[in-house]
Amino acid sequence: MAIKALNGLGWYAAGLIVAPGCYLVSSMVAAERTHVEAVERAIATARKDIRQLETEFDTRANLAQLERWNGEVMRYTAPTPHQFLASDSALTSLRALETEGVAERYAAMVVPEGVPDAVAEAAQTASAAAAVPAVAEKVAANKVVAGKVAAAVVVKTAPAAVASKPQLTAAVAPKPAKPAVKTQREEAVAMLDRSLLKDSSFGDLMKGVRAEARRAR
């Protein structure tokens, strides 16, 4: 009788112990779920931020802006047929210096300037190329430079330029690896490149970044 009464109490005690346990589990699951949700939400917010930043980047670096830099500052040109090689063997037989002058005649500046008529230029260069040996001989005779080097330099320059600036040709002749005659503007751009890509530029940049980080802290 007494045992029977205690039996009921036992059930009661068991319920008293198990129920909070069950509740604890379910509440932990709920907490975990909320946590996961918060992470998901953070991910979504980060994605949204990324999207926003991407959009801002695209807007600031839009193609009109890039073209201005490419054309006016970097003076890029469209690739010419000689820059495309069909196979590995073509690559090995490539003699870059020979084709340099040829490549220039087609150069289509990204932002056109002066005469955009590449084809007319090409025709002119072609006739010039035919006349090259004669011109080269003349230059070699007039100037006391090694004949072969002079010929190579002449090929790379427009004949008109050679006629107007023969002394420059002679000056450049000892260093034939560089493009022979540069216009003033080209030189200015080359200088600009140098100032942009100075060895110390990167260090300066990093210094700026560090300073900014310090200020932010």
Add this chain to the structure above:
Amino acid sequence: MAVAHVRLMILALLFAAAVSVIVGRLVLLALFAEPAAATSVNAMLVPLRGDLVDRNGAPLARTIDAWSIGVRPDKVIGDKSELARLLAATLPGKSATDYAKLLNSDSRFTYLQRRAVPELVAAVHALGEPGIEFAREPQRLYPQANLGAHVLGYLDFDGKGVTGMELALNRQLTDPAMRGKPVALSIDLRAQAALESELGAAMTSFTAKGAAGIILDVASGEVVAMASLPTFNPNNIKGSNPEHFRNNMTQSVYELGSTFKPLTMAFAIESGVASSMAKRYDATAPLQVGGFRIRDDHAQKRWLNIPETLVHSSNIATARIADELGKDRMESMFRKLGFDTRPDIELGGKAAPLWPKYWARTTVMTTAYGHGIAVTPLHLASAYAAMVNGGVWRPATLRRIEPGKAPQGRRVVSEATSARMRQLLRLVVTHGTGSKADAPGYRVGGKTGTAEVPGAGGYKRNQNVSTFAAAFPMDAPRYVVLVMLDSPVGNAQTHGFSTAGWTAAPVVNRVIMRTGAMLGVVPDETRDVDVADVTPLLWKAEPKNKAKGAAAATPIVAPGADE
């Protein structure tokens, strides 16, 4: 007593009913209500309106949360004239008096600035006026601004598409089930930028009224780039000139002149009228038909065969060929090319061609060289694509087509005729009026067209529409490039000429040089379409651009090569 019991009972029942209603509602909510948070996480990422991207995935139009600044004039507590002065200083665009007028009006709410940058929001916030409100609103942003504006179109104040692909795709872009995925257009952003920049440069240098251009994939009908200048900025519709909203590629019709001659030639070859390339036509003197006199701009004053007719762009010989073709064949071929209906493309507001009401003998002759029939430049581009791609016409589209899923199309001319057309168009560029379009290595073929602008009382002699329709590479055509300049004025570089060979052709040349490699065409000077069987037919015609390969063939000694 009994009454009190009954009253107590009723009260208890009422309470019980109320409690059961609440419990029942709680059970319902617990079992069936959607959790509020679950959807919102996903919804955060789905834009209100889908993105538009180019064929490579670069964004063209996006919906962003932008700051907007508004004012409630009745809630302004400070001095209104002082506030107006400060607003004019921080928000330039309107004067202090304008702002004062706005602040003293009885409107409940007015926008001061939509799509404001955060710096501006901070500056206005610093004014410390509680009547000024800031909100984040979804706004459509076109990162490339003017680029491809006619293709993309713009939205109205309520966010509905008004023109362009924004209108054409309105339903798909706003459909909750589909707007999460960006829609890819057929446009290649880089090619579009190059085309617009070259057209802009040409328009400036020739002081043209307008310019338009298209790059069309010949095999699928995808429009890789389409531009019409002057253009507008879809980010700033209010500040744009409404006249610039017109897309001259699809919304204007022109008599496109000699660019029609290759089409006539194709009809003649296809129908057997031009049985042999050597068949000759009398172009010795202007042709008198009825009250009409057809003459040549580059008169050769002799008999011309088929390639010569195109190379010298002879109106007389073309008219004679068309006369031999006859009304029925000319008309049906033009219909096959879709010249009698509006152009096939998703854009709205397409122009209807000016199709001749009655095909007299003179109509047949003049339409053969592009007069007396007016179509949109897009019509012509699609027709050229069909001429060179093996003879199949396909509708132009601005939606990206997956490789191999191009529409069937309809056959216009045979494979053999198409092969012949490739040779002939290449000849026009190597030996004829299109020599300035010869982008080195890209094997360009095409035809010039200079048509006078019709105005009151006949054609205007001093104004013309210069068109160059080209395709490249001619040995296996991939793209049609069409450039049109409206009323160009010759300059010193063109020796005063305003004809297409001097104005539009160089633009095509530069566009192809700048975009060809990007679009997957490798320039190669050693390859070309074989024209050996037609060149002997050209009398006294020399290739115009002899530079090809000549300079490269000259032996050049590298410095130090044999040291």
